Amino acid sequence: MITAWISTVVRLALSVVWAWAGLAKVSDPEAAAQAVRVYRILPEALVKPIGYGMPFLEIALALLLLVGLGTRIAAIVSCVLLVVYIGAIASVWARGISIDCGCFGGGGAVAASQTAYWQEILRDCGFLVLAGWLVWRPKSRLSLDGWLAG
Amino acid sequence: MSQKNDDGKRSARARMLEERAKQDAKARKVRQLSAIGVALAVIVVAVVVGILIQNNRSSSYDAAKDAPAGAVGTNNLLIPVGASNAPSTLTVYEDPRCPACESFETTMKSTVNQLLSQGKIQVQYHIVSFIDRHDGGKGSKNGANALACAQNAGHFHNYHDVLYANQPQETDDAWADKSVLIGLAKQVPGLDTPDFESCVNDNRFGNWVTAVQADFDKSGFTSTPTVLLNGTPAYPTYNNEQISPANLVKWVDAANKGKQPASIPPASAAALASPTAHNNPAPSPSGS
Numbered sequence: 070m071i072t073a074w075i076s077t078v079v080r081l082a083l084s085v086v087w088a089w090a091g092l093a094k095v096s097d098p099e100a101a102a103q104a105v106r107v108y109r110i111l112p113e114a115l116v117k118p119i120g121y122g123m124p125f126l127e128i129a130l131a132l133l134l135l136v137g138l139g140t141r142i143a144a145i146v147s148c149v150l151l152v153v154y155i156g157a158i159a160s161v162w163a164r165g166i167s168i169d170c171g172c173f174g175g176g177g178a179v180a181a182s183q184t185a186y187w188q189e190i191l192r193d194c195g196f197l198v199l200a201g202w203l204v205w206r207p208k209s210r211l212s213l214d215g216w217l218a219g
Numbered sequence: 220m221s222q223k224n225d226d227g228k229r230s231a232r233a234r235m236l237e238e239r240a241k242q243d244a245k246a247r248k249v250r251q252l253s254a255i256g257v258a259l260a261v262i263v264v265a266v267v268v269g270i271l272i273q274n275n276r277s278s279s280y281d282a283a284k285d286a287p288a289g290a291v292g293t294n295n296l297l298i299p300v301g302a303s304n305a306p307s308t309l310t311v312y313e314d315p316r317c318p319a320c321e322s323f324e325t326t327m328k329s330t331v332n333q334l335l336s337q338g339k340i341q342v343q344y345h346i347v348s349f350i351d352r353h354d355g356g357k358g359s360k361n362g363a364n365a366l367a368c369a370q371n372a373g374h375f376h377n378y379h380d381v382l383y384a385n386q387p388q389e390t391d392d393a394w395a396d397k398s399v400l401i402g403l404a405k406q407v408p409g410l411d412t413p414d415f416e417s418c419v420n421d422n423r424f425g426n427w428v429t430a431v432q433a434d435f436d437k438s439g440f441t442s443t444p445t446v447l448l449n450g451t452p453a454y455p456t457y458n459n460e461q462i463s464p465a466n467l468v469k470w471v472d473a474a475n476k477g478k479q480p481a482s483i484p485p486a487s488a489a490a491l492a493s494p495t496a497h498n499n500p501a502p503s504p505s506g507s
Contacts, residue, residue: 098273099429100352103436113437118270121277125269129262139258146262175352178441217250 076140076202076209083147083199084134091127093174104176107168108157126150134203137212144203151197155190162186280430287371287424291343296431298344298366300376301335301491302481307474309334309342309453312435312445315362315382316350316389320444323454324383329493330464336492338481339471344379347435347443348428350389358387358394360428365400367424374410377494381406384495406498449474 094101102120105111111119130150133143158170167181170189209215286295291303297310309331313320334340346366348359362382369378381403387393394400397419404411404419418424446454446462448470454462457470483491 095269097352098277099433099436100349101273103349103352106436107441117274117277121273122266122270125265125272126262128269129265132265133258133261138261139254142255142258143262169353177349177352214254217254218247 070208072206073208073210076206077211079199079202080134080137080140080209080212083144083196083203084131086196086199087127087131087134087147090173091124091131094124094171095128097174100174100176101171104169104171107166107171107177108161109164109166110157110160137209137214140203140209140212140214141207144200144207147200148197148204151193151200155193155197158186158189158193162190278426278429280426285424285426285430287367287427289370289373290427294430294434296345296427296434298346298370298375299341300344300379301341302338302483303341305335305338305341305481306478307340307449307471308447309340309471310345310445310447310450311342312345312347312438312440312443314347314350314359314443315366315394316354316356316359316386316392317443318386318389319442321383321386323444323446324380327462327464327467328380328383330467332492332494334468334471336483336488338483338488339475341481344375345435345445346428346431348432349435349443354389354392356392356395358392360425361397361400361419361422362394363428363431364422364424365394365397365404365419367427368415368418369404369407369410371418371424372410372412372415374407376491377407377498378404378410380495381498406495408497 094104098121101124102117105120105123106113106116127150130143130147133139134147154170154172161168162184167179167184169176169179169183169185171177172189172193207214280294282294282296287298289299291297291299313323331340331342335342346363348363351357351359366375366379366382369375382400385403401411401416401419404415444454446452448457448467451457453467453470456462457466460466460470489496
């Protein structure tokens, strides 16, 4: 089954993406909160919990995908999260705010010439394709799911 | 497919196989559902634990204990320079690593110091530290903490001017090395004491630095230098005029119309006018 091997590669690739995104944000909670704040979408009361929790959600997804446990549900959550991210970036773009998405750490206000919304959205769409594939074909090699299914 | 008039044995076997297939399917379903359950549990637990961990890690700032001596303003987040009864206030947000702040200082420093010595303004500094996030590194936070240490020792103004005069390139995180900051303190007579060194090395005002930055995060200002004259933005322009030494003097004089400048004793005025005038690397016991 070639698709099972494709799914394996996709699963591990998406795992690396989430791990990278999560670990980059985990070291500086204040910076992560600020990265959320500058989107000017959430009220102040939610900025900190989201900024603090987001990296851990991403790391949890990375771990689940790495070991291949609950691949389909992890992929579904990944899709939802990526759609939210794409929507948030598009909303900032539409409102004419200049920020760095803070997708892989950093974030905050930047000069208008420094924005990269196209690239950020395209990149997230690429990740969305990976996650979508896994929703469609979650069966993969080297996975706990496969081991459980016997 | 079992048929009524089939051989009983075979139908029993077929039934058994069917039963087993059903059992297997059920077991698989249970396993699948528990995998989903475990996956969701992992996600929820990770997020909840994560939020708790980060809440613990984000410093709880106590203005009374964590601010350097002489800090003013809400929660003691501001460092004042000059007479508190001066008629105008210049608010300055600066990051120690910010190159635009360095050019602002280079162009405006002597004018600002002159206005300070004349008692026309008080400067209130917000020492922010967000460049570390954008460029990676520790120089902003280390520099901000060292400035707080200097404030605590009564040498902020002098050390502030020394730091900007010796600022590394933005891409060079030279101040990640605290000994460089301590080395620069040797230029300020009376600043380089064992207490100052331990203050810099132990990041004594780290919580205050974080609180100042968090306050800037929420302020709505997004870049440094941000300069306000009596609350009105004055950088790069003030009422559509470009900032310059001559214009700043003009703006301050206009704002102070009909008000008395603060009276400042000559010795303090001289120190405000050129805080680094008497700097030399030779250690002198005089602490002023």
